[in-house]
Amino acid sequence: DAGITQSPRHKVTETGTPVTLRCHQTENHRYMYWYRQDPGHGLRLIHYSYGVKDTDKGEVSDGYSVSRSKTEDFLLTLESATSSQTSVYFCAISVDGLSSYEQYFGPGTRLTVT
């Protein structure tokens, strides 16, 4: 998984509670991404980052916020979890220096909101 770890790997939480997912990379690449994967929708971009404190919204950013205070960590926060945010969340990185932006993915976090 290209030195990318995600934590936790599984989480069950209740509606209305805040949740933070962590993505950690060991190689200090500049670009990091958060996706959600749902049946029938494929992979959809939530937020991405192009450097420390530099982030931008993706296709499905409502209800999510991100932070990147260190190059190696990219945090995804659900401020007040809803059942519609039950999903599998993937973090990815692009290797610096590649203009093609091919991505390498973490193992995923399965989140269930009850």
Place this chain on the structure above:
Amino acid sequence: SQQGEEDPQALSIQEGENATMNCSYKTSINNLQWYRQNSGRGLVHLILIRSNEREKHSGRLRVTLDTSKKSSSLLITASRAADTASYFCATDATGANSKLTFGKGITLSVRP
């Protein structure tokens, strides 16, 4: 909205047969990429084809790109049971600023 749309949604073949999967997209691209996802795992990059290329090979994989039709195909030759997975195309659209857009995926089952 989805940039890449794969076709078919599901494909079942016998081991040893070839598997062909198609992807169509809507806007101009810098490159198109194919990824594989085994059940319960993250996506793995397979192959990339740039907009000025028409065909590319990597082992048993062959990718073609037709920018006039805005379509790509992925051919897996002599398939194996281990090729059973979901396959996604992803486009690096012109002006997308480091973002890829993924399709919904194709589920390939290879029967032993």
